[in-house]
Amino acid sequence: MNTSRKREHEKDVDELEQSKKNLKIANNKGIHKKKDKSKTNNYKQIPQKKNDNKQPSKKLDSFSNRKIPQEKPDNNDDSFKKNSKRNITDSNLIEFRKELPIWQERSNLVQALIENDTIIIMGEMGSGKSTQTPQFLVEAGLVTLKKGIIAISQPRRVAAISLASRVSQEFGTKLGQKVGYSVRFDDKTSHSTLMKYLTDGMLLRELLSDPLLLKYSKVILDEAHERTMRTDILFAMVKKAQETRKNSFNQKDKKYEPLKIIIMSATLDATRFAKYFNTWYSSIILKIPGRQFPVTINYASEPQSDYLDAALTTTMQIHMDQPKGDILVFLPGQEDIEILEKLINDYGTSLPPDKLKVITCLLFAALPTEQQTKVFNFAPPGTRKIILATNIAETSITIRGVRYVVDTGKCKIRKFNAKIGMESLSIENVSKNSADQRLGRAGREAPGICYRLFTEDEYNKMERNTEPEIKRCNLSSVILLLKALDIDDVLGFDYMDPPSRTLLKKALEHLYILKALNNQGKITELGKKMAEFPLEPSYARVLIASQELSCTREAIEIVSLLSVDSIFFSPQDQREYASDAKKKFMSPFGDLITFLNVLRSYEAQKGNSEWCYQNFINRRNMKHVIDVRKQLIQLCTRMGIPTNSSCGNEYEIVLKCMLCGFFRNSAILQPTNNYRTVFSNQSVNIHPSSTLFNKKLEAVMYTELVLTTRPYMKNVSAIQSNWLYDTAPNIQQ
Numbered sequence: 001m002n003t004s005r006k007r008e009h010e011k012d013v014d015e016l017e018q019s020k021k022n023l024k025i026a027n028n029k030g031i032h033k034k035k036d037k038s039k040t041n042n043y044k045q046i047p048q049k050k051n052d053n054k055q056p057s058k059k060l061d062s063f064s065n066r067k068i069p070q071e072k073p074d075n076n077d078d079s080f081k082k083n084s085k086r087n088i089t090d091s092n093l094i095e096f097r098k099e100l101p102i103w104q105e106r107s108n109l110v111q112a113l114i115e116n117d118t119i120i121i122m123g124e125m126g127s128g129k130s131t132q133t134p135q136f137l138v139e140a141g142l143v144t145l146k147k148g149i150i151a152i153s154q155p156r157r158v159a160a161i162s163l164a165s166r167v168s169q170e171f172g173t174k175l176g177q178k179v180g181y182s183v184r185f186d187d188k189t190s191h192s193t194l195m196k197y198l199t200d201g202m203l204l205r206e207l208l209s210d211p212l213l214l215k216y217s218k219v220i221l222d223e224a225h226e227r228t229m230r231t232d233i234l235f236a237m238v239k240k241a242q243e244t245r246k247n248s249f250n251q252k253d254k255k256y257e258p259l260k261i262i263i264m265s266a267t268l269d270a271t272r273f274a275k276y277f278n279t280w281y282s283s284i285i286l287k288i289p290g291r292q293f294p295v296t297i298n299y300a301s302e303p304q305s306d307y308l309d310a311a312l313t314t315t316m317q318i319h320m321d322q323p324k325g326d327i328l329v330f331l332p333g334q335e336d337i338e339i340l341e342k343l344i345n346d347y348g349t350s351l352p353p354d355k356l357k358v359i360t361c362l363l364f365a366a367l368p369t370e371q372q373t374k375v376f377n378f379a380p381p382g383t384r385k386i387i388l389a390t391n392i393a394e395t396s397i398t399i400r401g402v403r404y405v406v407d408t409g410k411c412k413i414r415k416f417n418a419k420i421g422m423e424s425l426s427i428e429n430v431s432k433n434s435a436d437q438r439l440g441r442a443g444r445e446a447p448g449i450c451y452r453l454f455t456e457d458e459y460n461k462m463e464r465n466t467e468p469e470i471k472r473c474n475l476s477s478v479i480l481l482l483k484a485l486d487i488d489d490v491l492g493f494d495y496m497d498p499p500s501r502t503l504l505k506k507a508l509e510h511l512y513i514l515k516a517l518n519n520q521g522k523i524t525e526l527g528k529k530m531a532e533f534p535l536e537p538s539y540a541r542v543l544i545a546s547q548e549l550s551c552t553r554e555a556i557e558i559v560s561l562l563s564v565d566s567i568f569f570s571p572q573d574q575r576e577y578a579s580d581a582k583k584k585f586m587s588p589f590g591d592l593i594t595f596l597n598v599l600r601s602y603e604a605q606k607g608n609s610e611w612c613y614q615n616f617i618n619r620r621n622m623k624h625v626i627d628v629r630k631q632l633i634q635l636c637t638r639m640g641i642p643t644n645s646s647c648g649n650e651y652e653i654v655l656k657c658m659l660c661g662f663f664r665n666s667a668i669l670q671p672t673n674n675y676r677t678v679f680s681n682q683s684v685n686i687h688p689s690s691t692l693f694n695k696k697l698e699a700v701m702y703t704e705l706v707l708t709t710r711p712y713m714k715n716v717s718a719i720q721s722n723w724l725y726d727t728a729p730n731i732q733q
C-alpha cells in the first residue's frame with residue numbers, strides 16, 4: 001500500500017489501533033507461522049457434497065388441477081422480433097447462459113407460467129434463476145411493452161443494481177434500456193425497459209400510484225425466503241392485485257391482462273408458499289438444481305471466543321497459503337468491518353515482497369451506492385481483493401474472482417420491544433440458510449473454500465431460518481403504507497405470518513400520535529403526504545413540519561446526520577482525547593445541534609482528513625451524511641417543500657420541529673432526579689455518549705432508546721416541557 005493511502009486509512013478509521021491491541025492475535029494462530037501446516041490446521045476439512053451435474057428435474061409438484069385460461073405467447077409482437085434480433089455483443093455470454101441449469105428448464109418454465117397464475121421456482125444457488133427467468137419470458141414473447149413488462153423485486157439495492165447490469169450485458173443492450181433498475185433515489189429505466197429489477201420497497205411504493213400494477217404483466221418476488229417486512233407485505237399486495245385483475249374489467253369493459261406471479265428462492269419452504277398463494281389459484285413448483293462448483297467447508301475445530309480475531313487470522317492465513325482468488329469475509333456490521341479493514345491494511349504493509357498485495361473493499365448497507373458497487377471491480381494485477389461485507393452480500397450477488405469465503409456466522413438482528421417501545425440491534429448467530437447462502441458465494445465461477453469460524457456442532461444447533469422481520473420489527477412504516485393503500489383492517493390483513501397484536505397496536509398508536517391516522521384509525525391528509533416519503537414516518541413528519549417552521553435546511557441536515565451510526569470515533573484508549581475534541585462542537589441544546597455544529601465545521605474545513613483525524617470525526621460517515629443530504633434535498637424539492645431556511649440560528653425552532661416527529665420520544669425529569677418517558681412512564685437514562693450525560697434538564701427528547709446495562713436514551717436534546725403540551729399539538733393540526 002502506498003504511504004499516502006496508508007495515511008488516509010490511519011486517519012479515516014479510528015478505534016482501530018485499540019482494536020488491534022484488543023485482538024491480540026494468538027501466536028499459535030499467527031499468520032506467519034502458517035508454513036508449518038501441521039500446526040496451523042485449526043479447521044477440520046469437511047468436503048462438500050459435489051454437484052454431480054445431473055440433469056435438471058422436471059416439474060415436481062402441482063398443487064391444483066384446476067384449469068385456468070392459458071396465456072399465449074405473442075409471437076407477433078414487435079418487441080419479440082426485435083428481441084430475437086437483438087445485438088448480442090458477447091457470444092461467450094450466450095454460451096454461458098446455455099450452460100446454466102435453468103436453461104434446460106426454460107420451455108417448462110415458460111409453459112408453467114402460461115398454464116398457471118403463480119409459480120414457485122426453487123432454484124438452487126447459481127442455477128441462474130435471478131438472471132435468466134426474466135430473459136426467458138421476454139424471449140418467449142410473454143413480456144412486452146404492450147402486454148406489460150416484468151418487475152423483479154430484490155430485498156437489497158446492491159443486488160437489484162448488479163443483476164440489472166449483468167442481465168443488460170447478457171441481453172446485449174445498454175443498462176437502462178431493455179433492462180433497468182429502480183432503487184431508492186436512483187432510477188435507471190426508460191420507456192423501452194422490459195425487465196425492471198427493483199427493491200421490494202420501490203415496488204411497494206409503486207403500488208401507491210398503481211394499485212393493480214398495470215404496468216406489469218409478470219412480477220417476480222426473488223429471494224422470498226429472506227422474509228423482509230416489505231417482501232411479506234408485497235406477497236399479499238401482489239396476490240390481491242392478481243385477484244382484482246382477474247375479476248375486474250377496465251374502462252373499455254375488457255378483462256385486464258392477467259398478472260402472473262413468480263416466487264423464487266434457493267431455500268424457501270415451497271409448500272408453505274404454495275399454500276399461501278394457492279388460496280384462489282393454482283400454483284406450481286419448479287425445482288432446478290444448482291450450478292455451484294464444489295465448495296469445501298472448513299469448520300473451526302473449537303468455538304471461537306473472538307470472531308474478529310478469528311476472521312483476521314483466517315483471512316491472512318488464506319492470503320499466505322492459498323493460491324490466487326479473492327476473499328469474501330462476512331461480518332455482522334460496519335464497525336467490525338472498519339476495524340478489520342484497518343488491521344488487514346496494516347498487515348498488508350508488512351507482507352513479504354514476493355506475496356500479492358492486499359486491497360480491501362467494503363460492503364454494508366449504509367455505504368453509498370457508488371461505493372457499494374466498487375466491490376465488483378476486478379482486483380488490479382499483483383493484488384488480492386479482500387471484501388469485508390455484512391449479510392447484504394449473502395444472496396443474489398456474484399462477485400467475480402471470489403474463491404474463498406470466511407464466515408463469522410454472525411449478523412446484526414433488529415428487534416422491537418413493542419411494550420416499552422425500545423428497539424435493539426444485537427449481534428446474533430445466523431441461520432443455517434444464511435450460512436449456506438454465504439458459502440455459495442465461493443463457488444459461483446470455480447471451486448472454492450468456505451472457512452466457517454464456528455464448529456460443525458454449532459452449525460447443527462443454528463435455526464433453519466431467521467425469524468421473519470414482520471414478527472420482530474417496528475411496523476409503523478408498513479402500516480402507514482397499508483393505510484395509504486386503502487387497507488383499513490390492518491389486523492385482519494392477509495399476512496403470511498401475522499405479527500403480534502402488540503406490535504400492530506404500537507404501530508397504530510405511533511401513527512395516531514404523529515397525526516397520520518385519526519381517532520378512527522383512518523389515514524389523514526397529513527398521513528397520505530407522509531406515506532409518499534420513502535422514509536420512516538417520524539422523519540417524514542419532521543420534514544413536513546419543517547416547511548411551516550421555515551427550518552427545512554436544518555431538518556434535512558439532522559435527518560442526514562442521524563442516518564449513520566455515529567459521526568464520531570471514540571477509541572477505547574483515547575476516550576479522554578475524543579471527548580475533549582467533542583467539546584468544541586458541543587451545544588447546550590444537546591446532541592442534535594452538536595451534530596449540526598460538526599457538519600458546519602466539517603464543511604468549513606472542506607472535509608479535510610487531517611482535521612477529521614484530529615477531531616475524532618468519522619470521515620467516511622460524514623461523506624455519507626453529505627450524500628444523504630443531497631438526496632433529501634432532491635426529495636423535498638420533488639415533494640414541493642422549499643429547502644431553504646429562515647430560522648437563522650434559532651435552534652429552539654429546529655428542536656420543536658424535530659419534536660413533531662419524535663414527540664413520543666420524550667422524557668421528563670422526576671423529583672427523584674431520574675427521567676421517565678412521557679408515553680410509557682418508563683425510567684430511562686441519558687446515554688454516556690451523549691453531550692447531555694449527567695445533566696439534569698426539565699425535559700428531553702431522544703431519537704433512540706436502547707437497552708444495554710440499563711435503558712438508555714441516545715441522541716438527546718434539551719427541550720421544555722411546555723413544548724410538549726403547546727407547540728407540538730399546534731403544529732400537528
Ligand SMILES: Nc1ncnc2c1ncn2[C@@H]1O[C@H](COP(=O)(O)OP(=O)(O)OP(=O)(O)O)[C@@H](O)[C@H]1O
Pocket residue numbers: 100123124125126127128129130131132162163166265266291395396397398400440444445
Ligand atoms: N454480475 C455477474 N457477473 C458475472 N457472472 C454473473 C453475474 N451474475 C451472475 N453471474 C453468473 O451467473 C450465474 C447465475 O447467477 P444467478 O444470479 O442468475 O443465479 P441464482 O440461481 O439466482 O443464484 P443465487 O440464488 O445464489 O442468487 C452465477 O453463478 C454466475 O456464474
